[in-house]
Amino acid sequence: MDKVNLIVTVAVITMFISLFLAVFLITVKTEHKLSNRLFALFLILTAIDISGILFDFLNENPSNIGMFRNLITFFQLPTFYLYVLSVCYSDFKLKPKHLIHIVPFLIANLILLPRFYAVNQASKTSFLEKSSSMIEIQFNHIFIHIQIVFYIIVVFMILKKAKNIYLENYTGASIKSLNWLFQFALALSLFYSLALLKNIFKFSTYTNFSEWLKIGLFLFELFIISWYLFKALNNPNLFRNIDSKLKLVNEYISEEKKNKTLNTNEKEFNSELLKLKKYMIEEKPYLNPSLTIQDISNATEIPVRDLSLLINHKLNRHFYDFVNSYRIENAMAILKDNAKSKVTILEILYEVGFNSKSSFNTAFKKHTNTTPTAYRKSLQINNL
Incomplete structure (x- = not known):
């Protein structure tokens, strides 16, 4: 299989999974409808972005539709940003003020209007042949990367604040979901960093390396989307929102x-x-x-x-740790009780208020510097 066929194959598979997950998120019955629809939109935009390789393969001549499709990428991170807000805050709603996020997309298209959108086919071809020296292309190239950096920074700031608010006001398993969302944002950051590197090589003498990076990006994108699909199918209620007024x-x-x-x-x-x-x-x-x-x-x-x-x-102390300290003290009392020696660790963690083994083990070790199992064994040895 040559390089072009490999790129097309990976692109088609990634598009299919993206659209499949988008349909799943839109149709699944859940209380998080807005979050699902925003992420579905992000996946649809991703599929449109990936379709560029197929569009260029099937259409040799430049067109307004092709350029418009290329600039759809200006919508991707703003959509992901709104998705993160909807996941973090229970009272999040789309408002007219959020229309400001389409401004970069409008600017990117408007500057191309005089010398690309409004000219004939021959002029379009000439424009793209000289794209590396065209100020509109250079501007949009820099503009999209500034936008990427801006939204990635803002997303991490939102996640950090949401996690701190959660720790100060809530208990439960939501901290795990926030950590996972942070990991997903980190994976996207790495993806866009590699995309930037690919574009640097694209406008250099190492264009062949840029093509191999493109294949790697498609594979990485396929991995990220498949990872999310796995999480969504196995954890339909993964996220628990917080109140934005806090x-x-x-x-x-x-x-x-x-x-x-x-x-x-x-x-x-x-x-x-x-x-x-x-x-x-x-x-x-x-x-x-x-x-x-x-x-x-x-x-x-x-x-x-x-x-x-x-x-x-x-x-x-965080409220999260404050409450967990009482739970751990209660768990330690149960572990010390000889009459409850047959009670399993799993039964104990649910009895004292935890809802996952991982959060119980983490809190127990933080409070006692040992695991629940090791603590029970040490008690048994001391009682011999």
């Missing part, structure tokens, strides 16, 4: 310092802390795997803002 503790502190209202009343702090600890010990709310800071606020009548400052700032 703020980071640092933002609360900054606001209070600015307004000079930062609470320094040690007596009030101790009173709220005692109230919180009494509630955690007596009521054991941590047994709820989906416990949120709002739930504790409602039960203790301590405002969410004050509760967040108390745990995340005063105690210098």
Whole structure:
């Protein structure tokens, strides 16, 4: 199989899987409809972008449709950015202000209007033959890479903030899904970095190397999409959103310092802390795997803002770790109980409020510097 046939074969397979997953995401019944539709759109745009190799193979002459198709890539990362927002925040909705993300696409097309879109076939051919020296092509080439860098940075900033907000206000398995989304964004970043490298070689004397990089990019893109397909099919409820109205503790502190209202009343702090600890010990709310800071606020009548400052700032612990510490203490008590020696680790983790073995093992090791199994074995040895 020669290089051209290999590229076409990989492109067709990648397009098929992209469109298959897009149809699956649009038709599957789920509460995350907006997220699914945005990612489906991202996959459709990806398929259109990949189709360029087939379009060029079947159409030798340049055309307006072909150029328009090439510039569809300006939509890809803005769509992925909106998808990340919809995954992270439960109250995310598309608004008129989001139309600003189509501006780069419009600019890229408008600058090509005088010397490409509005001219005859011969002029189009001449324009593309001199593409490396055409200012419009050079501008769009630089413009798309600036856009890529911008959106990748913004996506990572959103994910970092969402993870911190989650740790300060929620418990459960969502942190695992946020970590996975971070990995997916990292894979896309690597893909676009390789694409940039390919384009650098494309306009150099090493055009052959650029072609091999193109094959590698198609294979990598196929891997990324297949990876997502595997995750989507095996974890239909992978993501749990957070409330966009929630703020980071640092933002609360900054606001209070600015307004000079930062609470320094040690007596009030101790009173709220005692109230919180009494509630955690007596009521054991941590047994709820989906416990949120709002739930504790409602039960203790301590405002969410004050509760967040108390745990995340005063105690210098994430709410996520604060709740897990009670779960681990409960798990350790069960492991020490000889009457419950037959209870499995899996049964214990569900009993104390965890909903996954990996999150339980991670929290247990963080709290005790050992695994649950090793801890149980050490108790058994000491009891001999």
